[in-house]
Amino acid sequence: MLINRSDLGDGDGTVPKISAIPIERSENLDNFFIAEQHGGLQNQAQVLENLLNNLRFSRFDLGSVRGSEPQTAISLSLDDLYLADEAITLRAKLIGLPDSATKLKANIQAVSHEQAALTLDFVEQEKEWMVAIADLQPGLYRVTVQTENSSDRAPTPVRDLFEVVNKSNF
Missing domain, CATH: 2.60.40.10 (Immunoglobulins)
Structure with missing residues (x-):
């Protein structure tokens, strides 16, 4: 039950913040909120910065790709x-x-x-x-x-x- 959490009541004008998190992701620590209309999220500076950081810090095992058989x-x-x-x-x-x-x-x-x-x-x-x-x-x-x-x-x-x-x- 949400008590005294007025910050979760307002969202982006479409849905409240609490409704924007899919239930299966509610335990994750990577949920964040952006004060922007849905139609403008792809151009919002914080969203773009978050995406860039995720790409920079994600790990990709090139060794497993290089050692695998070529794709047909x-x-x-x-x-x-x-x-x-x-x-x-x-x-x-x-x-x-x-x-x-x-x-x-x-x-x-x-x-x-x-x-x-x-x-x-x-x-x-x-x-x-x-x-x-x-x-x-x-x-x-x-x-x-x-x-x-x-x-x-x-x-x-x-x-x-x-x-x-x-x-x-x-």
């Missing part, structure tokens, strides 16, 4: 817009894995209209993976690229959007 990833390259009469070429690179360690697959799903999804295999060409897609009708598409295997070392799938338009739309 898929780097996907495609244009945002294609004409309906041009081939759509998706390019990808495997990062942190030998290129021959796995194969890449693309799943192309229409977003703007009904159309069956396409699943296509990338072909490796000079340390790059490529797949060409022809005859997609105009519309918006979501592509998901992932490795054929799903082991612990496999990179997470990557996603992107692209659009196919008719020349007459320009």
